[in-house]
Amino acid sequence: MRTILVTGSASGLGAAVSAALRDLGQRVIGLDVHDAEVIADLGNVDGRELAVAGVLDQCGGTLDGVVSCAGLGPYERPEPIISVNYFGAVAMLDRFRAALAKGDAPSAVAISSLGGAFHQIIPEGVLEACHAGDEERARELLAPTDGNTAYVSAKRALAQATRRRTAEWGELGVRINAVAPGKMETPMLDALLADEASAPAIHAMPVPLGRSAPASEIAKAVLYLLGPDASYVHGQVLYVDGGSEATVRPDEV
Ligand SMILES: NC(=O)c1ccc[n+]([C@@H]2O[C@H](COP(=O)([O-])OP(=O)(O)OC[C@H]3O[C@@H](n4cnc5c(N)ncnc54)[C@H](O)[C@@H]3O)[C@@H](O)[C@H]2O)c1
DSSP states (O other): OOOOEEEETOOOOOHHHHHHHHHHTTTEEEEEEESSSEEEETTTTHHHHHHHHHHHHHTOOOOSSSEEEOOOOOTTTHHHHHHHIIIIIHHHHTTHHHHTTSSSSEEEEOOOOGGGGGGSSSSTHHHHHTTTTTTHHHHHHTSSOOHHHHHHHHHHHHHHHHHTHHHHHHHTTTTEEEEOOOSSHHHHHHHHHOOOTTTHHHSSOOTTSSOOOEEHHHHHHHHHSSSSGGOOOOOOOEETTHHHHHHHHHOOO
């Protein structure tokens, strides 16, 4: 039986991925701030240490998959967003790399976002601070901005971080990829649509397929990247967005 860590398992996409994996008979170690096998706050160093200890205790030091999905929406303050959505998300990849290397056909999937494609708003130095592991600097640079700026920064940095790990992780036999969802029907999208500041931009986003997607539909892409059908897919950012990203920037390949 495969053992997969899913962060953000209590809601939305994390819950949908967990349910789909359990339906396949796989063991899920869910991690969240509530209603999970491991309760930990990925927004700070102490919480991440608790997360690592709790997960290693439950899996016995070996994992076959990690889905780094926990995240805060753009309606939150910028500092917690960059801490959870980038530094917490990357910690859940890096800190379990050794456990994955011992796994069976191991695979990690980070959940980025369509938002990460809109990099023009990212303040200078933020992506560099993220990749240098300088959380304090990234928080400082984003403090005067807004939640959306921090969200776009975190999701772009996370997509880049997965690609930057391709060589080293490949040598260990661990695949790593990212999924970048577009409009996905979860409590996060509900909150964005209820917010007067963010709703117009969400409604204005072109979606060629003409609809948003339930979390269970995005979960299928995550399961594909986790599983044997994607055995030669490594270092990719898969936009699962009804065609939004390709419409906005068709020539970025
Ligand atoms: N909903 C969308 O339209 C959309 C689009 C693109 C990307 N995403 C991304 O998909 C992922 C899942 O989001 P969702 O839409 O299911 O949202 P959601 O709010 O339903 O779920 C997010 C989960 O993350 C958990 N979480 C938040 N902060 C945490 C912390 N500090 N420590 C541990 N767990 C924490 C929450 O408790 C929650 O269970 C997120 O990374 C989000 O940014 C969502």
